[in-house]
Amino acid sequence: MNNKSASARRRVIVIGAGMGGLVTALLIAARGYEVTVFEKAARSGGKLRQVMVDGHAIDSGPTVFTMRWVFDAILAQAGANLDDHLDLTRAEILARHSWEDGSTFDLNADKQATADAIGHFAGPEEAKGYLAFCQRTAEVFQSLDNSFLRNSSPSPLGLARNAGLSGLVGLARIKPFTTLWRVIESYFRDPRLRQLFGRYATYCGSSPFEAPGPLMLIAHVEQAGVWLVEGGMIRVANMLEQLAKDRGAIFSYGADVAEIVMTNGAATGVRLASGELVQADAVVFNGDPGALFGGMLGDQAVSAVAPWRPKQRSLSALTWSIAGRTEGFALSRHTVFFSGDYRSEFTDILRQHRLPVDPTIYVCAQDRDAAADSQGRAGGDERLLLLVNAPARADEVPLSEAEIASCKRRVTERLARAGLNIEAQDRKRSVTTPQDFARMFPGSGGALYGKASQGWAASFERPRARSSINGLYLTGGAVHPGPGVPMAALSGSHAAQAVVEDLTSTATFHATATPGGTSTRSAKMARMH
Incomplete structure (x- = not known):
């Protein structure tokens, strides 16, 4: 010291x-x-x-x-x-997906296993499209990792400069001027797979129909490893x-x-x-x-x-934290129940500033280990988080109790159509609204991701x-x-x-510290007078 x-x-x-x-x-x-x-x-x-x-x-x-x-x-x-401080387990199934037609699909941590599954699910051409998509997302990540993600002050010109003249073609391949949805369309014909991979835009609180193509790199990030943290x-x-x-x-x-x-x-x-x-x-x-x-x-x-x-804000969410019993549909750790009309869902949220009439529902079953045959708690309640995307206009157009209740009913009906029933008394449910997020994070209006992409x-x-x-x-x-x-x-x-x-x-001096050492400095900082 x-x-x-x-x-x-x-x-x-x-x-x-x-x-x-x-x-x-x-x-x-x-x-x-x-x-x-x-x-x-x-x-x-x-x-x-x-x-x-x-x-x-x-x-x-x-x-x-x-x-x-x-x-x-x-x-x-x-x-x-990190391994000295967190217990991490790599997920076998990245997410399970369900559509209104009754079809389901597991996105596997193993790329070839996923390609094989896509072949059975949607045909060999879609499997080829997936492998090509994986190759492109890896290229995008490699292009942006050091030049953008790890660069504290990136710029479009700087990104091209860092790529080098020989890398300009590769830079164009990240599709910066194309929406993520258009990129997904170029690899997949099956509308279900377009929904599945287009959903990555919501990880940034954005619509896949407006978000830029480079967000495809999220697919590579997940393929590189999704980890479960012991203790949450x-x-x-x-x-x-x-x-x-x-x-x-x-x-x-x-x-x-x-x-x-x-x-x-x-x-x-x-x-x-x-x-x-x-x-x-x-x-x-x-x-x-x-x-x-x-x-x-x-x-x-x-x-x-x-x-x-406000119209440039990212998405908010309506969530339910539940301790309940489930029956019917076999949940994985992460399960997505897609809406029937994805574009209308985002029109409702971003143009009409209302909860979607037909929402996509994310369910995190936190007592399941993300294996293919994962089970919840035997004979007891399991911990669930349910989430639907919502408008971030809590400071201008707050959601009414009637709107929230209507959305809850639609969520329950959608899950029931998929075969999932959740039994939980009211005291075992806690709802968080965009208004709640706005109070927790002042200035956000309920937006959870800052400015939309x-x-x-x-x-x-x-x-x-x-x-x-x-x-x-x-x-x-x-x-x-x-x-x-x-x-x-x-x-x-x-x-x-x-x-x-x-x-x-x-500074007039350069202070250093021994890594891991504990300081005995005073708990009080100097006060201004």
Whole structure:
């Protein structure tokens, strides 16, 4: 450790303990900086949350763990090993899918097994199309991994430059000017397979009919491994929090930040809702950018990011966390019950600003192990998360109780047509609406993925780690490189890198820390007067 006192070291405030904030705090603390995380909720995780239902802890946010290499690299930077902190099991079945015509299909973790299954399901030409699609998605991922995902400040010209002149043809092959749906159509004729692979756009909170073609890389990411986390996804947040604490980071819960304090045009601290002022050399905001340009963190922080209109928001969701008994349809860990008219579903949500008349339903059966013959809890309730996409207009067009009840009825009827019945008393069901998400994540209007991916330039328009205000940095799923657990983690890595680079360039000394060491620094930060 540096021999200077703790009070002489550079101090960093992180607002929010979501995935991006946790990674930022861990990596900055591991470099020896003094870090305090202010989180208004009672615990870390952000959208990575659990809901307690009748004594059952149910994952009610992200439910899949992918791109484990991102976390391997982050933990390595902090002097830790992922396998020492998480128990991970690779899923055999990525997802089970059901259509109104009664057909079902399992997307297997093994590419050839999936191709063989597609051949039986939809014919040999579709199987060939799938293998060609897999090859193309791998190429897209390779083109974008270092030049976009791991690049903290990508641009279209920079992407082409990084690809090199010989790579321009390959760059064109990622289909940046083509919608994901059109890309899918070029590989599959079967409308069911088009729905299956087009659904990847919703992972970014977007419509497959408007999202850009490069989102096809999500198919490759899943093929590279979907992992089940022992104890639930919340363990990922708990792990990062504990590692950050072990390296000296301080977490303050129930601490609502009311304002980002500015001095001479630069962020120099925060004012809590209690009135307490806390100074810092850098401030990292892990929240929806809408809170910034909406003035929710003070008038001076409004210019930190470019605003977007409500119609540019990503999808929200209506979810039910259930502890109940199931019978009939054989659920896998992840099961999707598709709507009969996919295009109309997104028209309802994005044009009519209403819950879809015919929704696609995602069911996560959390007591099943994602094997082909997976079973739920024998003789007891199993933990379920049901999700349908919803409009993110909670601040303008909030859903009524009647609309929610009608959607619940349609969901129940659709599942029954597939042969699935869920028995659960009201006390064993907990509903989360777009209004609830809007309250949990101020400035979002209920949007769960920031700005929607609409058009070829959308991915380059997301806010970056460095905001327009000196000393104020951004992280989270609404920030580059985008939504999802590993992407938000990457954004945290980008933010940490930016903070360290900027503070190091102006520091009179360079603080270091022994990886894994626990700091004895004071729990209090210097106060502004």
